[in-house]
Amino acid sequence: MNELDELYKQVILDHNKSPRNFGILNVYTHHAEGHNPLCGDEIDLTVQVENNVIKEVKFEGAGCAISKASASIMTTLIKGKTIEEAKILVDEFREIVTRDPDDEIDTLNLGKLAVFCGVREFPARVKCASLAWHTLNNALDSAENKVKIEKK
Amino acid sequence: MDKLIFEITEQKKFDINLIRKDFPILFRSVHGKPLVYFDNAATTQKPQSVIDTLKNFYTHLNSNIHRGVHYLSDAATSEYECARKIVQNYINAKSTEEIIYTRGTTESINLVASSYGRKFLNAGDEILVSYMEHHANIIPWQQLCEERGCILKVIPIEDNGELMLSELDNLLTSKTKLVSLVHISNSLGTINPIKKIIDKVHSVGSKILIDAAQSIQHFPIDVQALDCDFLAFSGHKIYGPTGIGVLYGKKEMLDSMPPYQTGGDMIRTVSFEKTTFNDLPWKFEAGTPNIAGAIGLGVAVRYIQTLGLEQIAKQENSLLNYATESLKQFSEIQIIGTSTNKASVVSFVIDNIHPHDVGTLLDRDGIAIRTGHHCTQPVMRRFGVPATSRVSFAFYNTKEEIDVFTNSLKKVLMMFR
Ligand SMILES: Cc1ncc(COP(=O)(O)O)c(C=O)c1O
Numbered sequence: 001m002n003e004l005d006e007l008y009k010q011v012i013l014d015h016n017k018s019p020r021n022f023g024i025l026n027v028y029t030h031h032a033e034g035h036n037p038l039c040g041d042e043i044d045l046t047v048q049v050e051n052n053v054i055k056e057v058k059f060e061g062a063g064c065a066i067s068k069a070s071a072s073i074m075t076t077l078i079k080g081k082t083i084e085e086a087k088i089l090v091d092e093f094r095e096i097v098t099r100d101p102d103d104e105i106d107t108l109n110l111g112k113l114a115v116f117c118g119v120r121e122f123p124a125r126v127k128c129a130s131l132a133w134h135t136l137n138n139a140l141d142s143a144e145n146k147v148k149i150e151k152k
Numbered sequence: 153m154d155k156l157i158f159e160i161t162e163q164k165k166f167d168i169n170l171i172r173k174d175f176p177i178l179f180r181s182v183h184g185k186p187l188v189y190f191d192n193a194a195t196t197q198k199p200q201s202v203i204d205t206l207k208n209f210y211t212h213l214n215s216n217i218h219r220g221v222h223y224l225s226d227a228a229t230s231e232y233e234c235a236r237k238i239v240q241n242y243i244n245a246k247s248t249e250e251i252i253y254t255r256g257t258t259e260s261i262n263l264v265a266s267s268y269g270r271k272f273l274n275a276g277d278e279i280l281v282s283y284m285e286h287h288a289n290i291i292p293w294q295q296l297c298e299e300r301g302c303i304l305k306v307i308p309i310e311d312n313g314e315l316m317l318s319e320l321d322n323l324l325t326s327k328t329k330l331v332s333l334v335h336i337s338n339s340l341g342t343i344n345p346i347k348k349i350i351d352k353v354h355s356v357g358s359k360i361l362i363d364a365a366q367s368i369q370h371f372p373i374d375v376q377a378l379d380c381d382f383l384a385f386s387g388h389k390i391y392g393p394t395g396i397g398v399l400y401g402k403k404e405m406l407d408s409m410p411p412y413q414t415g416g417d418m419i420r421t422v423s424f425e426k427t428t429f430n431d432l433p434w435k436f437e438a439g440t441p442n443i444a445g446a447i448g449l450g451v452a453v454r455y456i457q458t459l460g461l462e463q464i465a466k467q468e469n470s471l472l473n474y475a476t477e478s479l480k481q482f483s484e485i486q487i488i489g490t491s492t493n494k495a496s497v498v499s500f501v502i503d504n505i506h507p508h509d510v511g512t513l514l515d516r517d518g519i520a521i522r523t524g525h526h527c528t529q530p531v532m533r534r535f536g537v538p539a540t541s542r543v544s545f546a547f548y549n550t551k552e553e554i555d556v557f558t559n560s561l562k563k564v565l566m567m568f569r
Pocket residue numbers: 193194255256257258259286288289334336337338363365366386527
């Protein structure tokens with residue numbers, strides 16, 4: 001149960017149960033939908049950017065605990081960040097979940113992203129965790145876009 | 153001559169411990185726990201005899217078939233054709249001409265859609281499938297409809313996962329030209345009353361294909377008694393190798409159909425003006441086939457025959473009942489597919505826990521189950537779920553394994569509470 005504890009840390013279970021920033025913004029500047037055909041996970045992400053700063057963000061969707069918690073945690077992390085800062089977070093996130101499971105990661109510097117370290121143990125689930133982040137990237141790149149994470 | 157396939161000398165006694173020993177993979181561990189393999193509807197494990205056959209073929213007999221006068225080619229051809237004979241007997245086809253080797257169920261259905269469909273189906277003709285089809289039995293027909301202007305119609309299903317037979321009567325008309333129906337649903341476990349349906353279909357003059365991917369390993373199938381026009385299955389779901397499967401077709405149907413693919417082996421004479429095609433079944437087997445796979449399939453069928461389908465059905469039925477009762481003790485679990493006539497497949501959903509989380513957590517206990525839409529998205533939509541968790545049993549599974557599964561499931565429920 002060790003690695004499991006890592007992955008399904010209380011944080012993930014908690015965000016799954018009571019996701020933060022859940023819903024759809026009435027007013028938004030950026031929007032993208034994400035879909036993972038493998039498990040049917042879906043996310044609808046709306047972002048309100050003012051003066052290059054993410055003022056508001058909300059997500060809605062159905063999915064597994066990992067994808068939902070990942071989306072929820074992401075929204076708490078990017079609120080108040082500039083677009084550039086948010087994009088750096090996306091890169092850091094990707095780097096963490098795709099790193100070889102045997103690599104030591106210095107979790108101290110990762111802050112809240114540390115919770116995603118455990119995902120590396122479950123290659124089959126990296127896509128679940130990544131969906132929200134891919135979708136954010138697409139939303140920030142264009143106002144209307146649809147992300148699709150392909151099988152394989 | 154070198155033999156890879158042997159005659160059946162005796163019926164095996166159904167001793168579960170001895171039978172499990174025939175399947176070496178059952179003794180490995182996963183994440184430090186003994187493997188509990190409950191994903192048999194996706195693919196079945198292979199007995200040692202099948203594994204040995206593949207190894208022995210490549211070690212002692214490897215050569216191309218139907219092509220050489222040399223010893224090895226002759227011996228390989230003889231085993232390849234012997235396996236065809238075994239399949240013919242297993243499903244009681246009239247002759248080996250009616251047994252076409254393919255890559256699997258998917259290719260078998262595509263062959264019919266492509267060859268029979270393109271030649272005989274026209275604009276306005278109706279093709280009938282059901283709501284519980286695997287994508288492999290939907291998309292080839294959709295494509296054909298797009299190309300030929302045919303119309304795809306769908307038999308709905310009841311809340312318990314059975315076909316709505318009353319609707320079938322309304323859907324079957326003189327416009328119906330082909331029905332393609334799954335025998336056993338891979339996501340619901342429902343066993344469809346195919347004999348009754350085949351007779352109804354024939355009474356309006358339509359042809360019918362049976363997708364036997366999930367039934368060929370559980371029940372005796374007699375294509376002459378059923379009177380189906382086509383029947384498709386995959387070797388890997390009947391304890392044989394991957395990459396080999398079968399299309400059964402009535403001879404008069406296959407005779408009337410153009411080749412599916414063209415090239416070597418399927419011809420009699422070739423000149424640049426005209427090619428004449430080979431006889432059945434080779435007319436539909438262009439190119440070098442999966443020779444080792446076909447022989448392996450023959451050995452797999454032999455293995456099942458030494459166990460006896462009756463004993464297999466008895467064991468699988470008792471596993472189905474035990475698992476169903478075990479799951480019923482959890483109020484938060486709902487079984488999807490509750491037909492009274494079911495194969496050893498149990499799909500379920502748990503309140504507020506996504507199947508993928510269930511699958512990952514069980515995997516950590518060494519338990520392999522399938523989670524997702526099982527290539528049957530229309531079924532998922534019909535029951536209003538994005539995905540299900542599915543356990544599917546083979547005769548080598550045990551009640552003790554189901555207990556391991558149930559205990560692991562309890563932990564998952566606790567965790568998400
Ligand atoms: C009912 C049914 N039809 C068709 C298929 C496709 O079989 P294959 O992938 O071996 O071609 C499957 C396999 O999952 C199945 O369960």
